[in-house]
Every structure is written in structure tokens, then in C-alpha cells.
Amino acid sequence: MGYERDNIGRLAAYAPGEQPTTGASGGAGGGGVVKLNTNENPYPPCDAVLKAIAGVTGEMLRRYPQPSALRFRQVAAAVHGVTPEHIIATNGGDELLRMVIGVFCQPRGELTDTSTPSGTTAGGLAMAEPSYSLYPVLADIHNTPLLRVPLDDNFGLTADFADRVVQAGCKLAILVNPHAPSGRLESLATLRSIAATLRRGGCVLLIDEAYVDFATRDALPLVRDEALDNVLLLRTLSKGYSLAGLRFGYGIGHPRLIAALHKARDSYNVDVLAQAAATAALEHRDEARKTWEKVIAERERVTMELRGRGFVVPESQSNFVLATPPAGSRSAKEIYESLKAGNIFVRYFDQDRLRDKLRITIGTVEQNEVLLRGLEG
Numbered sequence: 206m207g208y209e210r211d212n213i214g215r216l217a218a219y220a221p222g223e224q225p226t227t228g229a230s231g232g233a234g235g236g237g238v239v240k241l242n243t244n245e246n247p248y249p250p251c252d253a254v255l256k257a258i259a260g261v262t263g264e265m266l267r268r269y270p271q272p273s274a275l276r277f278r279q280v281a282a283a284v285h286g287v288t289p290e291h292i293i294a295t296n297g298g299d300e301l302l303r304m305v306i307g308v309f310c311q312p313r314g315e316l317t318d319t320s321t322p323s324g325t326t327a328g329g330l331a332m333a334e335p336s337y338s339l340y341p342v343l344a345d346i347h348n349t350p351l352l353r354v355p356l357d358d359n360f361g362l363t364a365d366f367a368d369r370v371v372q373a374g375c376k377l378a379i380l381v382n383p384h385a386p387s388g389r390l391e392s393l394a395t396l397r398s399i400a401a402t403l404r405r406g407g408c409v410l411l412i413d414e415a416y417v418d419f420a421t422r423d424a425l426p427l428v429r430d431e432a433l434d435n436v437l438l439l440r441t442l443s444k445g446y447s448l449a450g451l452r453f454g455y456g457i458g459h460p461r462l463i464a465a466l467h468k469a470r471d472s473y474n475v476d477v478l479a480q481a482a483a484t485a486a487l488e489h490r491d492e493a494r495k496t497w498e499k500v501i502a503e504r505e506r507v508t509m510e511l512r513g514r515g516f517v518v519p520e521s522q523s524n525f526v527l528a529t530p531p532a533g534s535r536s537a538k539e540i541y542e543s544l545k546a547g548n549i550f551v552r553y554f555d556q557d558r559l560r561d562k563l564r565i566t567i568g569t570v571e572q573n574e575v576l577l578r579g580l581e582g
């Protein structure tokens with residue numbers, strides 16, 4: 206046994222998608238790697254972002270950053286029609302996930318662990334299953350109980366989702382919308398009704414909108430609704446803004462929720478470079494939007510092409526699709542392996558309900574062509 210806490214000793218760490226080191230994603234398939242496995246935007250960030258980073262001086266780096274990323278929060282507030290008090294900036298969306306669990310969920314009493322009836326979820330985190338596999342890892346790190354509520358056959362939320370969460374005594378529910386890994390978008394009415402039920406049960410709802418830039422609508426109307434003081438949205442610059450390497454995300458929510466999160470964050474959780482780049486990215490949102498439009502057009506084309514090859518592909522509102530190979534063909538795992546051998550990376554999840562599927566990030570036209578050709582082989 207090591208020195209770590211028992212729950213860390215037992216922990217199975219999060220497994221990120223492979224990051225091949227053989228170089229940047231190949232354009233027209235000229236021998237490079239085609240990386241369609243971690244939902245990065247295939248286009249680079251806009252020039253204004255690169256200029257903002259280049260404009261960071263030694264003097265700016267010598268000093269600590271503005272602690273709460275105030276300038277970024279002002280710009281984000283203007284973009285979203287809320288106030289800076291509705292926004293918290295974080296070191297990637299993942300830091301926000303870690304923070305919400307730490308702030309809203311109750312850890313199991315470690316000393317009384319064995320006396321707690323097993324399976325009890327009071328004070329814990331609720332999630333829909335399947336979804337982002339980081340959530341359970343973060344719950345384990347915080348040693349908080351986890352309630353997994355299965356999605357229906359179409360990866361939709363069941364009508365009893367909120368009631369089950371409240372009955373289980375959970376303090377926080379996380380829903381990813383558009384859903385990962387299916388790309389399905391829930392209606393605002395569904396989310397509103399879940400938020401209201403959870404509120405009556407004293408439970409916060411975090412809607413993880415990591416992929417919202419590729420969707421037809423977001424859940425901001427819920428945050429602007431004063432009566433829903435338990436709703437938080439997660440945003441990231443990793444996907445829509447082509448800045449996965451920067452590590453910048455943010456939360457939007459009722460000022461009381463946001464104030465609680467500010468208390469629990471590191472003093473300088475987002476650095477000078479990240480603040481400069483993220484602020485420029487939101488100021489020049491129209492540049493990013495052009496890439497969203499290209500990705501969406503390609504998503505529709507790749508969906509049709511895959512369906513034409515017999516794959517089952519539900520409509521996605523994200524920058525990836527979840528594809529089930531036709532019955533009688535090679536298995537998803539075999540296809541994944543054979544694509545990988547050809548330097549084409551897609552995501553395969555060896556877990557219930559996903560084992561027979563591939564999650565494919567939408568790339569450039571050229572990358573998608575390489576993928577589609579690779580599927581014939």
C-alpha cells in the first residue's frame with residue numbers, strides 16, 4: 206500500500222484519447238496522421254488569438270495574472286448577455302468539473318466509510334450513463350458517491366431522471382448537452398423541467414456545453430431565468446475555439462453559485478497567456494464561427510456518407526458522430542484497429558453500450574476523405 210488515500214489507491218485513472226507524436230494531422234493524406242479521436246477543431250485558432258499570445262511581454266509574465274480573469278469575464282458576459290458575476294474562468298473545462306464536485310458534493314466520511322450502507326448516494330454526484338468518462342473519476346478523487354442513471358436506447362434522458370436524482374439525495378447532477386458521445390441535443394423544455402425538479406431537491410444542475418458551438422441552441426435562457434438559481438453551464442475553448450492546447454474553460458451561472466466556486470479556486474488558476482488568448486478568441490468569435498460552419502457542413506456530409514455505407518449514425522449536434530458499423534461487417538473494434546494501423550485515429554470505448562460503435566471527430570474535408578477511404582479497406 207502506498208501513502209495515498211484509500212480512494213486514490215483504488216482509483217482507475219481517466220484514459221484520454223491517444224495523442225500520436227508523429228506530427229500534425231496530415232492534410233490530404235500525404236502520409237501524416239489523421240487524428241479524429243479527441244474532438245479537436247481541425248482548423249487553427251484565428252490570427253487575433255495568435256497575435257494576443259505574441260503580444261504578451263516579459264513584464265506581463267513577471268507579474269501574477271489578474272486573479273479572476275476580469276477582462277475575459279467582462280467580454281464573456283457581453284457575449285452571453287449576463288454579468289461578469291455570472292462567469293468564472295477555469296484552467297480548461299475539466300478544472301470547472303473538478304471544482305463543482307469539490308464545492309457541491311459531500312465526500313464520504315472516510316473513517317465511517319465501512320459503517321455507511323453500501324450503495325448510498327446521499328450528498329453525491331449524479332450523471333447520465335453513458336457520458337463523459339471523466340465524471341466518475343473526479344467523483345472518485347473527491348470520494349463522493351456516484352449515481353449513474355441510464356439513458357434510454359436513443360441516449361435520451363428518461364422522464365424520471367430528476368426524480369431519481371432527488372430521491373437519491375444527490376447534491377449535483379451533470380448532464381452533457383449536446384450529449385457525448387452520441388451528439389444528441391436535449392430540448393430546452395426538458396432541461397428546464399429537470400432544473401426545476403432538482404432545485405426543489407436542493408441539487409445543482411451543471412449542463413456541460415463543451416460542444417454547444419456546433420449545436421442549434423444553448424441553455425443560456427435557463428441561466429438568465431432568476432428563478433433557476435441552481436443552474437450552471439460549462440463552456441470550453443478547447444473545441445469550438447481550436448484551443449485545446451491552451452487549457453481554458455469557464456462556467457456561467459447564478460452569481461451565488463459562481464461566488465461559491467470563486468472561493469474554492471486556486472488564487473491564479475488561469476495564466477496570463479491563457480487570459481490574453483481566450484479574451485481575443487471571444488472578441489473574434491465570428492472567426493471561430495466560420496470554422497463551426499465548415500465542421501457542421503462536413504458533419505452532415507460524413508453522416509450521409511457513413512449511412513450510405515450501412516453505418517447507423519444518429520443525428521449529431523456536435524463535432525463528432527457516433528457510428529455503428531453495419532451488421533455482418535467487421536466489428537467496431539476491428540475497424541478501429543485497422544484505421545489505426547493506417548494512421549487514422551478514431552475513438553473506441555470498450556464499455557457497455559459503446560463497444561459496437563466508433564466515435565469519429567469531424568475533420569477537414571481532406572481528413573474526412575482519408576477516413577472514408579480508410580473504411581473501405
Ligand SMILES: *Cc1c(COP(=O)(O)O)cnc(C)c1O
Pocket residue numbers: 244296297298299300337381385413415440441442443444449452453454
Ligand atoms: C472536452 C470536454 C470538456 C472540457 O475539456 P477541456 O479541454 O478541459 O476544456 C468537458 N466536457 C466534455 C464532455 C468534453 O468533451
